[in-house]
Amino acid sequence: MVCLILNQLKAFFDLRGDTASIQEITERINAGVRFRGTNLSVLILAIFIASIGLNMNSTAVIIGAMLISPLMGSILGIGYGLARYDSAYIRSGAGNLFAQVLISVAASTLYFCLTPIDAPSSALLARTSPTIWDVLIAVFGGLAGIIGVTRKEGGNVIPGVAIATALMPPLCTAGYGIATGVTAYTVGALYLFFINSFFICLTAFIVLKIIDIPSKIARDSVEFSRQKRYLLTFAILVTLPSCFFAYQSVQENLENAQAKSYIEENFKAPPRLAISYTLDNEKKMLTVFTVAGIAEDDLAALTEKLHEKKYLRPFRLEVFSAETTEEREKMEAMINQRLSEVEKRAIPSVQEQQTVTALKSAREESEKQGAYILDWNREARIVFPQISRIAVGSVQAPAGTGDKSAALSETQIAFIYLQSDMDEASRARLTEWISDKAKNRVEVHFLPEVPPAEAKKGL
Structure with a gap:
């Protein structure tokens, strides 16, 4: 048979x-x-x-x-x-x-x-x-x-x-x-x-x-x-050389997939909302650009979660925000350094081109936020003394239609940190005032301002 x-x-x-x-x-x-x-x-x-x-x-x-x-x-x-x-x-x-x-x-x-x-x-x-x-x-x-x-x-x-x-x-x-x-x-x-x-x-x-x-x-x-x-x-x-290149390619794809999953799990909800991120497979570095700042203890917890991902265990996590002038300057210096490093490389891969795009996007967002943060913090805190500070940002997401090829829509977001309670009427007025200032609808989130000492106790 x-x-x-x-x-x-x-x-x-x-x-x-x-x-x-x-x-x-x-x-x-x-x-x-x-x-x-x-x-x-x-x-x-x-x-x-x-x-x-x-x-x-x-x-x-x-x-x-x-x-x-x-x-x-x-x-x-x-x-x-x-x-x-x-x-x-x-x-x-x-x-x-x-x-x-x-x-x-x-x-x-x-x-x-x-x-x-x-x-x-x-x-x-x-x-x-x-x-x-x-x-x-x-x-x-x-x-x-x-x-x-x-x-x-x-x-x-x-x-x-x-x-x-x-x-x-x-x-x-x-x-x-x-x-x-x-x-x-x-x-x-x-x-x-x-x-x-x-x-x-x-x-x-x-x-x-x-x-x-x-x-x-x-x-x-x-x-x-x-x-x-x-x-x-x-x-x-x-x-033999092609086998080595194939191994590198598969490894990078696995790392990129887990990085995307990690960002979606940890940086897609207020107050930790990512503007963009870059993954440097060579230097084993994940850089996240956020709307609001991240406390050191919170950063340590996020790093632990990062290392729970099998292919991201060797990676270090760094987080930048454009919330203050000092942080914006630090972000700008880092972005310029990374862009310079990519430009000097012999072969800018597709992933490195995406990294350049993400870095430039973060820089543009930082410059735009700088003007908003300065004006809004100065004016709003006069009218609403309960405000401790305001963080501003924007994210891009599908327009909500079933068509995945549709253009992304940009949503502006403001985080209002309160040092004392604010009633609903004041919150509504403040939300309207911010949308009027931005000349666009702004998604506003109110958060309590936790002093560093208390934050450490809570953690």
């Missing part, structure tokens, strides 16, 4: 059934390897299209460039040469691929030297840190590609493989790194291109061996065994 099932499975996945003739396969490979005339012209056009797409962060344009790129042909040619153990064919394919890479990088470097838009887009950044998933995509894409080439009817497999493996964008990203003087961009992008090229070549070799492409050496020869060992060893060496 087991043998019958295995035979059925073997028949289902048999690649020899609709294999094209050896002559037809060879002609297709030769057409792809040929690097002159049409292929050369199309390559140069594809380079500029991909560079523009990466520069403008346009996915549709990048896909268009990948579809017309002729880079796949030379890579499959090297795999074909390996399968036939034909050193002359391998040299020809490798030489053509090397020339294509040089032309691609040179043309993209020229474009990025001339373009006025020099900020790295997310599409560019995505090609600088390859992971094990890029290896898997190259393997599966390479398998699909060579299977398509060796069929009687080629079909539309190759265009799909060209999109999936994305050979052109890494070369354009390398050109961007050269144009901007960021070596890390160039190295990361070329490593991604090498991963894709090597594993497409390796899978082509494997499939061509499965369909018994004629070879200059026998399968049971010493030369063939040596070739397999070299390819396996090289595959492991190529994969």
Whole structure:
């Protein structure tokens, strides 16, 4: 029974059934390897299209460039040469691929030297840190590609493989790194291109061996065994760095997810309401910007809760507010320092770009609150002597509709700290006065002002 099932499975996945003739396969490979005339012209056009797409962060344009790129042909040619153990064919394919890479990088470097838009887009950044998933995509894409080439009817497999493996964008990203003087961009992008090229070549070799492409050496020869060992060893060496990058990526995603959960649990209700937060995975620091100040004892309790999260145990917690002039100045100094550190880094990742956005948002909020706090505290305390101080802030949240893509609405919030009780009528008048001052509806919260000594006793 087991043998019958295995035979059925073997028949289902048999690649020899609709294999094209050896002559037809060879002609297709030769057409792809040929690097002159049409292929050369199309390559140069594809380079500029991909560079523009990466520069403008346009996915549709990048896909268009990948579809017309002729880079796949030379890579499959090297795999074909390996399968036939034909050193002359391998040299020809490798030489053509090397020339294509040089032309691609040179043309993209020229474009990025001339373009006025020099900020790295997310599409560019995505090609600088390859992971094990890029290896898997190259393997599966390479398998699909060579299977398509060796069929009687080629079909539309190759265009799909060209999109999936994305050979052109890494070369354009390398050109961007050269144009901007960021070596890390160039190295990361070329490593991604090498991963894709090597594993497409390796899978082509494997499939061509499965369909018994004629070879200059026998399968049971010493030369063939040596070739397999070299390819396996090289595959492991190529994969190792991507495994490390994948581990880093997974770790950061887990840390970011738990940080978001921690903020939602501890900084989403008055008086501890967060304006924004940043997570520095490298320095293991979670920075929260709040509307109102946080007492030291309260900060210690929040730190304990932070360390209850498995992936946030190594992190330190720091909290800044714009409640007083001194705190605003401290926040401003910290934000400027962090922004300067991010700008100096070789590769500003997507997460670091989000950090920059959060820091700038916190700074703008601090500047806006400064004017409110100064005026409101001075005027309101004259009319309402029960007031100890006023803290002001704003938060952004979905507009309340079911559409998650809808624009965020901003809600202004004021915390009124009372040193003595205030009746409901006075509270209503004060709320109306604050909304009138802000020229907008303000969500007002009344809180008792607890002296530091009493706060410590309570805790």
